[in-house]
Amino acid sequence: MEFLYEYGLFVAKAITLVLAFVVVVSTIVGVASKQKQGKGHLEINSISEQLKDVTQYAKEVLLDKNALKKLAKEQKKEQKSKSKDSSSQENAPRLFVIDFKGSMDASEVDHLREEITAILCVAEAQDEVLVKLESGGGVVHGYGLAASQLQRIKAKGLSLTVAVDKVAASGGYMMACVADKLIASQFAYIGSIGVLAQLPNFNKLLKKNDIEFEQHTAGEFKRTLTVFGENNDEGRAKFKEEIEEIHVLFKDFVQSQRPEMDIDKVATGEYWPGVKAKTLGLVDDLMTSDDYILSHYPEREIFSVKYSIKKNVAEKLGMSAAQVAERTLMKTWSKARHWF
Numbered sequence: 055m056e057f058l059y060e061y062g063l064f065v066a067k068a069i070t071l072v073l074a075f076v077v078v079v080s081t082i083v084g085v086a087s088k089q090k091q092g093k094g095h096l097e098i099n100s101i102s103e104q105l106k107d108v109t110q111y112a113k114e115v116l117l118d119k120n121a122l123k124k125l126a127k128e129q130k131k132e133q134k135s136k137s138k139d140s141s142s143q144e145n146a147p148r149l150f151v152i153d154f155k156g157s158m159d160a161s162e163v164d165h166l167r168e169e170i171t172a173i174l175c176v177a178e179a180q181d182e183v184l185v186k187l188e189s190g191g192g193v194v195h196g197y198g199l200a201a202s203q204l205q206r207i208k209a210k211g212l213s214l215t216v217a218v219d220k221v222a223a224s225g226g227y228m229m230a231c232v233a234d235k236l237i238a239s240q241f242a243y244i245g246s247i248g249v250l251a252q253l254p255n256f257n258k259l260l261k262k263n264d265i266e267f268e269q270h271t272a273g274e275f276k277r278t279l280t281v282f283g284e285n286n287d288e289g290r291a292k293f294k295e296e297i298e299e300i301h302v303l304f305k306d307f308v309q310s311q312r313p314e315m316d317i318d319k320v321a322t323g324e325y326w327p328g329v330k331a332k333t334l335g336l337v338d339d340l341m342t343s344d345d346y347i348l349s350h351y352p353e354r355e356i357f358s359v360k361y362s363i364k365k366n367v368a369e370k371l372g373m374s375a376a377q378v379a380e381r382t383l384m385k386t387w388s389k390a391r392h393w394f
Contacts, residue, residue: 094165094363096172101151101347101356147180149356151347156189156226160196166203168361174210182213182354185233186343191224191246194300200225201307204232217343218242223325224250227336228304231311237341244331247308248323249301251293257284312336 113125150173156162173183185204191197207214216222216233223246230236230244238244260267260282267282278289278296301321309317315335331337347356 094168094361096168097358097360097362098172099358099360101358102351102354105348105351105356145178145180147182147354148177149182149184149347149350149354150177151184151186151356151358153186153358153360154188154200154229156187156192156197156200156229158192160189160192160200160225163196163200163203165361165363166200169359170203170206172361173359174206174212177210177212179211182215182350183207184215184217184343184346185229186217186219187222187226187230188218188220189223189226189229190221190243191226191228194225194249197225197228201229201232204229208232208234215346217341217346218244218328218337219343224248228307231308231336235339236337237339237343237346238328238331238337239342240328240340242328242331243325244328244336245320245325245334246323247304247317247321249297249304251297253279253281255280255285256282 114122117125152166152169152173154162154166170183177183189197204214204216213235214233215235215237216230218226218230218236218238219242220239221243222230222238223243227245227247257267257280269277269280269283271277275289275292278293279285280289305317305321308321309315312335320334320336326334326336328337328340332340350356
């Protein structure tokens with residue numbers, strides 16, 4: 055009995071501590087969730103200066119004293135010549151670098167539009183934009199908007215280069231093909247010019263458990279296929295027709311950006327490594343983004359452009375991740391049924 059008493063007391067204390075912890079965390083989360091989302095801000099950093107620092111450090115470590123003295127003299131001469139010719143420096147061409155890592159819902163397009171707008175406000179005709187792209191694709195409307203954002207760069211008369219180090223498939227390739235020059239690493243995944251739409255159907259499970267499901271629509275094809283209702287061949291045929299129409303739009307868009315390419319040969323939904331993609335005309339050259347940046351240094355001034363939003367307390371606690379997952383799931387089943 056004494057043991058049971060002690061054990062019960064221990065359990066009661068443990069439960070009290072857990073409840074107290076839950077109350078404190080709930081209070082913090084409740085207050086934090088009421089905070090407004092932090093305002094976005096633009097970050098522009100000089101990649102040229104970073105490369106210069108790396109080069110200087112490597113030389114200081116690797117060169118002997120005599121070589122370092124010679125290097126110091128050369129750098130002084132170079133600095134003097136630059137100061138005399140400051141006007142030419144101001145007109146030197148620049149390379150603006152944007153990183154785009156796209157998710158399924160292409161929510162990153164909100165940051166992309168801010169980054170591109172900032173560049174277009176300051177860029178000159180001789181400047182160039184490099185987009186380091188990584189995406190396996192996602193929703194049609196999201197990646198359609200992302201591709202349109204890249205078209206803004208070309209419409210302004212600026213040269214656009216897209217570099218794919220890992221993957222640009224489906225909607226990712228829809229963005230990439232907009233480039234004046236498209237480069238990729240040897241083993242990057244390229245292509246997947248196709249459309250995918252899929253959803254589960256639980257109708258048989260509901261019937262098995264005597265659960266009725268009702269769905270009312272106005273319009274013959276307001277809902278072609280459903281998750282819980284009973285699907286029919288007519289709905290499936292219409293659903294397939296919609297997918298085919300989007301595929302045609304996808305192919306036409308890619309063909310308009312890369313007219314030399316045999317679109318019927320590559321628009322099969324397949325993807326290829328960079329080496330094969332080059333032979334098919336999907337990319338222009340095999341090169342990593344790092345090599346491309348170095349090829350323009352030090353002739354160009356190189357800057358990275360990034361738009362960031364400061365996270366509030368709730369987001370830091372991980373609430374935003376759950377909310378994003380929920381929104382993505384809802385979009386998948388209701389509005390965004392078609393996927394690149």
